[in-house]
Amino acid sequence: MRVQILPSSFSGDADVSQQQRLTTFVVNDAVAFDAGSLAFGCDDRQRSSVRDIVISHTHLDHIAGLPIFIDDLFATVEGPIRVHAAREMIDVLEEHVFNWKVYPRFSELSNKNGKVLEYVEYEFGRTFKIGTLLTTAIEVDHLPPSAGFIVSDSGTAIGISGDTSQTDEFWTAVSAVEGPAAIFVECAFPDEFSELAKVSHHLTPRSLAAELSKFDTRHSTVYVSNIKAMYRQTVIEELMALGIKNLKIAEIGKVYEI
Numbered sequence: 001m002r003v004q005i006l007p008s009s010f011s012g013d014a015d016v017s018q019q020q021r022l023t024t025f026v027v028n029d030a031v032a033f034d035a036g037s038l039a040f041g042c043d044d045r046q047r048s049s050v051r052d053i054v055i056s057h058t059h060l061d062h063i064a065g066l067p068i069f070i071d072d073l074f075a076t077v078e079g080p081i082r083v084h085a086a087r088e089m090i091d092v093l094e095e096h097v098f099n100w101k102v103y104p105r106f107s108e109l110s111n112k113n114g115k116v117l118e119y120v121e122y123e124f125g126r127t128f129k130i131g132t133l134l135t136t137a138i139e140v141d142h143l144p145p146s147a148g149f150i151v152s153d154s155g156t157a158i159g160i161s162g163d164t165s166q167t168d169e170f171w172t173a174v175s176a177v178e179g180p181a182a183i184f185v186e187c188a189f190p191d192e193f194s195e196l197a198k199v200s201h202h203l204t205p206r207s208l209a210a211e212l213s214k215f216d217t218r219h220s221t222v223y224v225s226n227i228k229a230m231y232r233q234t235v236i237e238e239l240m241a242l243g244i245k246n247l248k249i250a251e252i253g254k255v256y257e258i
């Protein structure tokens with residue numbers, strides 16, 4: 001399985017910045033989990049190959065690239081771009097994004113080949129298939145409803161926590177998977193912002209460590225992602241000081257062969 005967190009920031013010399021402001025995981029160059037940076041951070045090959053987008057929740061940093069991605073492809077797609085989301089997320093997208101005021105309602109528009117956008121509703125706890133990928137959305141504690149995902153392909157499985165705070169369901173679900181090779185988990189704020197993390201339903205290094213006590217990290221690599229850009233260095237230092245086994249900081253832009 002190939003997994004890449006798309007870049008959302010670039011440094012002065014146009015190199016990919018490790019600061020992450022938007023969220024998109026691209027798996028096997030075919031399926032995007034979230035679309036925060038999808039239109040901006042993907043390359044042309046991915047623009048022509050990604051046709052399924054799975055939404056974890058509707059915060060802007062997870063959907064900002066969705067309208068632009070569809071807009072870019074509007075004239076050329078040969079079949080609809082499928083947006084997989086829970087019912088309430090679809091309603092939010094239609095009411096607040098694709099409402100003709102913020103952006104066109106692509107679900108009502110067609111190009112010469114037919115529809116350009118199709119919603120596919122998922123249910124929490126039920127596994128669905130996209131190509132060769134099996135995905136299960138697990139409800140996590142963030143903006144209700146929000147999902148983390150377990151994704152597997154040919155016997156290899158990964159977990160993606162999405163944005164979350166304390167949650168048992170996600171850790172119970174990944175613990176039940178046969179040897180998940182990697183878990184991508186958020187850690188938005190440093191510990192000094194634990195109150196802000198609490199009210200915004202995010203994790204800090206200390207609360208992430210408590211979460212990881214619910215999961216056997218001996219056989220899986222835990223990659224920390226979704227660190228707020230302005231606190232990145234502090235969060236990394238606090239995480240390293242905790243000495244958590246098999247914990248690494250996810251590299252933005254790197255293609256992980258898992």
Ligand SMILES: [Zn+2]
Nearest residue numbers: 057059142163
């Ligand atoms: Zn969020």
